Amino acid sequence: MDQKICLDTDISIEILKNTEIGIDFVDSMGGNEAFISTVSVFELFMREKNLYPVEELLFKTHILDFTELSARKASEIFKDLKSSGKMIDMRDLFIAAIAITNNCTLATLNKKHFENIKELKLLRF
Numbered sequence: 001m002d003q004k005i006c007l008d009t010d011i012s013i014e015i016l017k018n019t020e021i022g023i024d025f026v027d028s029m030g031g032n033e034a035f036i037s038t039v040s041v042f043e044l045f046m047r048e049k050n051l052y053p054v055e056e057l058l059f060k061t062h063i064l065d066f067t068e069l070s071a072r073k074a075s076e077i078f079k080d081l082k083s084s085g086k087m088i089d090m091r092d093l094f095i096a097a098i099a100i101t102n103n104c105t106l107a108t109l110n111k112k113h114f115e116n117i118k119e120l121k122l123l124r125f
């Protein structure tokens with residue numbers, strides 16, 4: 001069964017740099033659809049140079065917006081993580097909320113950042 005895969009910024013960078021990790025990940029995608037959050041788009045465009053590869057990656061992926069629904073989900077996640085003392089960076093929190101509200105599995109190299117978010121599905125690779 002094909003799944004929707006949301007690329008975290010770190011895996012997107014590996015793809016852009018054409019590293020072994022990036023190549024292996026792309027090869028493992030099979031028939032799965034690739035998505036990327038507007039938060040990761042922001043992070044990728046913070047680069048000073050080599051923006052053309054970013055544009056190429058975005059052309060090949062579906063872009064997921066930070067909507068009112070994902071904002072509400074992010075606030076739920078924030079409260080849960082805060083009460084358990086396991087806060088993460090706000091941008092990671094937004095990426096997780098976007099993935100959850102769009103029924104995506106998140107592909108990330110920073111599983112520790114996301115492992116305490118109950119509803120989030122993480123890609124094992």
